[in-house]
Amino acid sequence: MAVALRIALGLITVGCIVLFISHPIWFPAGVSAQSAPLDHNFRVAFWVLGALFVVGQLVLIWVLVKPGTDREPKKNWYGNGRLEIAWTLAIAAIFLWFHLSGNRLWSNISSHHSVADAVQVEVTGVQFQWYFRYPGPDRRFGRVDAQRFARADEGNPLGIDPADGAGKDDIVSSALVLPAGRNVELVLRAQDVVHSLFIPAMRFKQDTVPGMEIHSHLLPTQVGNYEIACAELCGLGHYRMRAVVRVVSEEEFEKWLRAEASQ
């Protein structure tokens, strides 16, 4: 049984290595400014923790291989203070370094930094649909009161107050259209329950919480279409609460805005 156990643990270790090295699926290619630093931190974490995984399993197999002897040295019978302190400090040092690099990334990623002249888009999660609102030529969002004015079938799903002049030119879209290479400020809201705007290709995720207005930032870098999924359980249609981000060139974006505004 001893041998079988070692073989089983060995096979599992090898299997895990093969699975992760060959990885049939992996991150989608990153298309936002925060993708590269985030992927870098993940890679470092992957190799450091992967190495600790392999070492851990191998040591476990090794202590099972090592036979007990009758002339067991008594000094390590109940423990070994020095060894324990050394090990604790070593692992604490690795994790401290690891943690500091994580904190650096957290303070650097663009989602926390507001930039002047960012494109403003309001994101609203509604069971089971995303709405994206642009302020229009006046650069101001109209007041919203979902309880009084929201009528999805009459073209006003968000409930923009018809009495508010700022809302007259607001554009509401079911796709998130963004210009490549420009900073975007997302204003995230929810009409009913908690949702989460997840754009894997942009390494972006932010919950949308009823009663809160969360500001988050994004810098798309590549033209193309990318999927949005909902990442917070929001009810029956959670699995199909999908939308698309369409990243276009800056000229095309302005053209799209003008076309939408004239409608």
Add this chain to the structure above:
Amino acid sequence: MKAGLITEARRHGEERDFLRTYVFTSDHKMIGRQYFFLSLAAVLVGAWLSLLMRIHIVWPKTAIPFFGEIKPENYLAYLTMHGTLMVFFVLSMVPQNGFGTFFLPLQLGASEMSFPRLNMIGFWTALLSFFVLMAAFFVPGGPSGAGWTQYPPLSAIALAGPGQALGTDLWLVSIGLFCLASIMSAVNFVATTVTRRAPGMAMMRMPLTCWTWFVTAILILLAFGVLVAAVIMLLLDRHAGTSFFVPGGLLVSGKPVEHSGGSPLLWQHLFWFFGHPEVYIAILPAMGVTSHLLATFARKPVFGYKAMVGATIAIGALGFMVWGHHMFASGMDPHAGFAFSSLTTAIAVPSAVKTFNWVGTLYGGRIRYTTPLLFSVGFVSLFITGGLTGPLLAQPALDVYLHDTYFVVAHFHLIMAMAGLFAIFAATYFWFPKMFGRRMNERLGRLHFCLTLFGAYATFMPMHLLGIAGHPRRYSELTGVQYVTAMLPLQRFITLAAIVTLAAQLIFLFNLFWSLRKGAAAEANPWQCTSLEWTLPSPAPPDGFAARQPAVNHGPYEYLPGTESIEDFVMQDAPAS
């Protein structure tokens, strides 16, 4: 006539004896067995639900024999019930209330707990809580579909989905009752540990199982008190017009909601202030069992006993300061992320100390490869694997990407569910003789171990990849989002692995029930273990140590080097040499 009366009276007396012995009993050993079988019922339902979910994800249109097709709304109900049953009624209940209630007094050298009747009331409250939870399957709309985390407003508003009406009320009442039951039991654990230790049983002579039961009981007192408040507040929001968790201006399913001023994040803070310590409530006793068993079967003392005690306390204390790491993407101030991230990474240190000391305990031991030892080694392997993704998820930026994806599902199933389950299996094979007076079949045990170990890894390792590729969790179907649809092949593989793993558990069930009736009779100390429960005959008699008060003269893990004889250990109550 007279004779008839006597028989009648005797029969009546026997019935009362039966009820007093097996049902309304304040004997901690019988209550421990009751918890064990309650958890067994819960794990059967929970595992069955996971099977249904796995099948539904990859073959949504397939009807299951004798069961029928799984409807889309059922998936979320199964998910909620699976999580609730497994976290509360299995992972928290067996290691602490099951084995702890049975063995804490015996290992301390006491014949009863401090408050035997409170112990009994605690079990009956837990049983009632289980029935209330199960009742949700039979009400209109079915069980809640808001997950075991029950985030409002989804959980606060009946309009938000099927199961959000009566099903959610039942969930909240059930969990409230469960909190009360756990608190009653934990009070008993703390009082018993503090006041009922045998003469000579200093705190630092307690087996590590007792230490983890003791620290876990304190965690329960602090954490479940918060959850019980939170579920009452949510019930008030639902039925008494309060607005703790529901803000104003909501429009749900086209209907205005009449609430104002509440905060959904308040629930998340309260829930995770309970929810994270809960993880340690589940895993600390599992760690205690692993330490105890590795020493017993390596025939060596636990390596670094003092460090193990320190690490147990450190994990328990730090566990209360890390709840925010569940909320990096919630809209909480990003500055808070730094604090929660630091404290979370700090927990990795005492956890690593424990791992090191388990390996140190095995090092150079004369290892006896019994089934309990196999499962304990499996625990260490799974703890390493599942634990190492912890520091990764503690980095807020990485966590935000991986949060609510299958990566997290893989992480907590390995570190909490699988590791926890392996410790539960180890404890079952180990203590079965003392609980039921018979031995479980070793050969079946080994087979069960092998299949379960491979099955656990095959099921949960690939889930990391799903999460890395951005597969959100709690998706009832894969058809809604295109990049998710593309992951169907890997999902199918996981389902097959899960089916094999679950099928392997039939071996355990057969072994358990067969051994209950037909297993070989167990001697008093079949494993040559040092702790006090093994000084009693098997099964442990109802009156425990009876008139004999054990006196403790030795530490918990006095295994001697250099002896090949069977007497290579010193019982804790052996006369001082």
